[in-house]
Amino acid sequence: MSITVKFFASLRETIGKSDASLDADNITTAADVWQIATDNHNPISNMLIAINMEYASLDETVKDGDEVAFFPPVTGG
Amino acid sequence: MSVELRGKPFDPWQVLQAYQNAKPELAGKFGATSIFVGTMRDFNDGNDVQAMTLEHYPAMTQKHLEAISSEAEQRWDLLDTLIIHRYGDIQPNDPIVLLAVWSAHRSESFPACRYLIEELKTRAPFWKQETTGTNSRWVEHNTLG
Numbered sequence: 001m002s003i004t005v006k007f008f009a010s011l012r013e014t015i016g017k018s019d020a021s022l023d024a025d026n027i028t029t030a031a032d033v034w035q036i037a038t039d040n041h042n043p044i045s046n047m048l049i050a051i052n053m054e055y056a057s058l059d060e061t062v063k064d065g066d067e068v069a070f071f072p073p074v075t076g077g
Numbered sequence: 078m079s080v081e082l083r084g085k086p087f088d089p090w091q092v093l094q095a096y097q098n099a100k101p102e103l104a105g106k107f108g109a110t111s112i113f114v115g116t117m118r119d120f121n122d123g124n125d126v127q128a129m130t131l132e133h134y135p136a137m138t139q140k141h142l143e144a145i146s147s148e149a150e151q152r153w154d155l156l157d158t159l160i161i162h163r164y165g166d167i168q169p170n171d172p173i174v175l176l177a178v179w180s181a182h183r184s185e186s187f188p189a190c191r192y193l194i195e196e197l198k199t200r201a202p203f204w205k206q207e208t209t210g211t212n213s214r215w216v217e218h219n220t221l222g
Contacts, residue, residue, distance in 0.1 A: 006134070008132060008134055008202065009204035010215040010217075050134075053134075053136055053137035053140050055200075069137070071202060071204070072204065072215070073217065074201060074202050074204065075205045075215075076131070076133070076138075076173075076201045076202075076203025076205075077162075077173065077174050077194055077197050077201075
């Protein structure tokens with residue numbers, strides 16, 4: 001399974017990278033994506049998740065080709 | 078409906094005038110235009126702020142601003158909506174966001190404009206990083222409306 005991962009804002013700085021490409025068979029949920037892409041970093045409190053640019057939760061299922069993004073609460077406007 | 082993300086400063090009043098002039102089909106139809114302009118302050122959370130960088134997730138931002146506009150058009154009887162939002166380096170007194178809603182009556186445009194800004198602030202993936210003195214910090218929450 002191939003997954004594109006993105007990190008934004010303070011999460012990008014905490015994790016130390018803006019994106020990652022995963023190619024692994026042991027991925028079922030967004031939580032699995034987080035664990036593999038961050039080398040098992042603890043999930044960040046208040047962290048938001050988007051799968052293919054729609055808000056999602058860590059336990060949501062991902063599929064081959066998905067783009068999964070992790071970021072802090074939004075502060076636009 | 079129009080949604081636009083801009084990397085450079087803009088004058089919301091000139092943009093608004095030009096947008097409306099380019100929509101002759103609106104002429105004579107709208108009796109109400111409700112507008113919100115969000116502008117960068119030079120203070121926040123008790124500190125002077127010299128500058129700000131606004132980061133965003135481009136495709137997701139566009140998608141959700143269009144969704145919010147569609148929702149407003151479904152909830153209220155609107156003739157048109159406009160959202161323009163900055164990203165990149167921003168200075169105090171620079172406009173950050175322009176929202177405009179056109180309708181026949183104010184009972185439609187006022188709540189729709191309020192809906193656009195409140196939904197934008199909780200759903201559109203933008204993040205503010207402020208420069209305060211020699212430090213920079215991420216804004217962690219929206220101010221109360």
